[in-house]
């Protein structure tokens with residue numbers, strides 16, 4: 001690609017001081033658009049070197065001032081224990097503020113994926129993101145519906161058990177705990193037979209089926225370890241709690257601590273629609289094996305009921321799963337145009 005803009009790196013602190021990063025590609029006058037990655041990955045998921053055209057190249061080609069956020073879940077940042085409440089409160093507002101400061105824009109658009117989308121919506125629903133003008137929510141927003149037959153379901157109680165001994169889970173080889181990682185590899189090699197990559201099978205165990213193998217090319221599959229890394233156990237526990245509840249709620253610390261923090265025994269719900277009166281497009285892969293398409297359908301229907309139908313759209317991507325929406329070898333033909341249409345329609 002000729003004259004692709006150089007990366008501009010912007011370091012900034014979250015509201016509680018945690019160091020975060022934004023990377024800007026000045027693609028033109030549209031946007032600014034901020035891309036928010038999921039858990040256990042980093043902003044590189046939008047900028048794969050192994051596909052003909054990745055999502056950032058696509059947006060730049062269409063004239064977007066494109067900002068990649070690395071929030072505290074990024075595997076490019078040091079592993080830390082955090083709840084999604086922490087990131088909703090401290091990361092997303094600081095990131096939006098930074099983009100607006102640097103660009104002089106009054107508002108921005110966002111494309112948020114998976115746990116990044118879940119956190120972004122928690123932040124919006126709590127009223128922390130008034131300057132976000134429109135959003136594309138990839139795969140999940142405020143309702144968390146996981147497939148009954150996947151290993152994510154099996155994981156639901158496991159994070160609580162593992163948290164006693166483990167700070168994080170990672171799909172990669174891990175020099176810090178080679179024995180655990182070898183045992184984890186042996187376990188998933190016994191359980192999973194879809195391919196011969198132990199990294200890939202550890203991923204499926206951690207998150208459910210992240211992509212349809214038919215949708216990603218061999219080089220992307222061979223280099224999965226460049227995209228994925230540790231996910232801390234506190235985040236896993238919070239995601240599991242929300243999957244059990246079926247919707248976004250504050251971290252459940254147990255009755256006593258909940259009473260101290262929240263003034264009640266149960267954690268509070270994030271299902272508050274008043275701050276979500278803005279254009280939102282929900283996108284789900286029809287074959288998603290991590291979050292079922294019902295996840296976005298429920299948030300979409302709930303918001304239409306609460307705020308009226310005019311703000312909201314929903315697209316289901318046939319033949320696509322979860323992360324192949326962004327990492328698929330022909331995603332620039334199949335799924336990026338759908339995301340672009342959404343951004344343009346909500347400009």
Ligand SMILES: [Zn+2]
Pocket residue numbers: 194195196197200201213221
């Ligand atoms: Zn595989």
